[in-house]
Amino acid sequence: MEVKLLDLIPQYKKIKDEIHRAVDQVFSSQQFILGPSVARFEKSMENYYGVEHVVGTASGSDAILLSLMAMGVGPGDEVITTPYSFFSTVSSIVRVGATPVFADIDPRTFNIDPDKAASAFSERTKAVIVVHLFGQSAEMDQFTEIAAERGVFIVEDACQSIGALYHGKKCGMFGDTGCFSFFPSKNLGGPGDGGMVITDNSDIADRIRALRVHGEEEKYKHKYIGINSRLDAIQAAVLEVKLGYLEEWNRARRQNASRYEKAFSGLRGITTPFIEEYNESTFNQYVIRTSERDEMRAYLADKGIGTAIYYPVPLHCQECFCFLGWERGRLPESERAADETLALPIYPELGVRKQDYVIETITEFLDKNSL
Numbered sequence: 001m002e003v004k005l006l007d008l009i010p011q012y013k014k015i016k017d018e019i020h021r022a023v024d025q026v027f028s029s030q031q032f033i034l035g036p037s038v039a040r041f042e043k044s045m046e047n048y049y050g051v052e053h054v055v056g057t058a059s060g061s062d063a064i065l066l067s068l069m070a071m072g073v074g075p076g077d078e079v080i081t082t083p084y085s086f087f088s089t090v091s092s093i094v095r096v097g098a099t100p101v102f103a104d105i106d107p108r109t110f111n112i113d114p115d116k117a118a119s120a121f122s123e124r125t126k127a128v129i130v131v132h133l134f135g136q137s138a139e140m141d142q143f144t145e146i147a148a149e150r151g152v153f154i155v156e157d158a159c160q161s162i163g164a165l166y167h168g169k170k171c172g173m174f175g176d177t178g179c180f181s182f183f184p185s186k187n188l189g190g191p192g193d194g195g196m197v198i199t200d201n202s203d204i205a206d207r208i209r210a211l212r213v214h215g216e217e218e219k220y221k222h223k224y225i226g227i228n229s230r231l232d233a234i235q236a237a238v239l240e241v242k243l244g245y246l247e248e249w250n251r252a253r254r255q256n257a258s259r260y261e262k263a264f265s266g267l268r269g270i271t272t273p274f275i276e277e278y279n280e281s282t283f284n285q286y287v288i289r290t291s292e293r294d295e296m297r298a299y300l301a302d303k304g305i306g307t308a309i310y311y312p313v314p315l316h317c318q319e320c321f322c323f324l325g326w327e328r329g330r331l332p333e334s335e336r337a338a339d340e341t342l343a344l345p346i347y348p349e350l351g352v353r354k355q356d357y358v359i360e361t362i363t364e365f366l367d368k369n370s371l
């Protein structure tokens with residue numbers, strides 16, 4: 001049997017007609033940049049989140065970058081964040097000329113440890129980028145408290161956590177901006193790159209709206225030095241259709257997660273995801289830990305099961321960030337996670353047969369290696 005880490009084809013087959021109709025409409029209108037398709041999707045998202053402003057962007061990475069630009073983060077400023085995330089969480093900080101300051105993760109949730117973040121603050125701290133990794137919210141209460149006390153911005157990188165809840169409230173609504181990605185492998189994935197910023201702050205929203213069109217507030221009058229970063233009309237049309245299924249898909253992922261949890265609990269040699277009882281995860285990834293990670297991965301690959309490592313190299317150890325001067329050894333939990341984590345197939349349409357095969361194969365591996 002073959003089980004891919006992520007198979008988007010069954011989902012596409014189910015909603016193919018709706019998607020094609022939506023795309024056809026955009027072609028008929030020949031309005032590919034912004035226009036009604038993007039406006040409609042932004043409105044739908046404003047309703048879904050109950051926020052004042054949604055601004056579509058060309059990617060999740062740009063949503064973070066534009067947030068920092070709109071907040072005026074730049075040279076001389078420090079931004080506290082996690083070393084255990086996707087690359088662009090940190091590259092956006094460097095891109096605006098600011099300095100990332102890393103705080104290590106909580107080894108149970110893989111999210112930034114709020115106590116360690118608290119001790120990373122300095123006079124120069126201008127913002128914190130909190131990442132909700134794998135679908136679970138970080139400890140927002142502690143961050144919103146410190147941020148209010150210190151007068152710093154919070155950017156939420158919720159790219160993996162669309163629809164996730166923290167104490168019953170959606171991720172992305174706690175900070176000054178919430179950033180999302182519509183990369184095809186995200187829980188709400190478009191047919192290409194895309195992203196959005198959500199915010200209740202009108203000043204920030206206005207700025208991001210201008211910044212995404214080269215800093216124009218009026219045609220050919222450039223108030224800021226912006227960039228070209230818009231959500232495409234075709235992306236927006238497809239995402240509008242898929243948004244109607246998001247809650248159902250997130251539920252299916254949670255169901256798959258609980259089947260894994262039941263099957264793996266009590267097995268030695270494997271640690272399943274820890275989700276706080278007040279959190280509802282979207283399980284963009286189902287990430288286990290095992291000391292024999294590379295062996296397990298090879299064994300599964302041999303049996304036709306796809307897995308992935310998120311992330312094999314913590315960001316402070318990336319070659320391009322060497323100049324920041326963070327050496328290996330300084331953020332031990334992130335480094336250990338990079339050596340031990342493995343993502344298993346969790347997509348909504350996985351199905352019982354394939355999932356059982358993954359479970360059996362892992363159990364077999366653990367038995368053989370008597371972990």
Ligand SMILES: *Cc1c(COP(=O)(O)O)cnc(C)c1O
Pocket residue numbers: 059060061062085086088089131157159160180181182183193194195
């Ligand atoms: C996917 C992702 C991003 C970037 O999104 P793109 O749309 O691919 O640019 C940023 N941060 C995290 C945590 C992500 O998972």
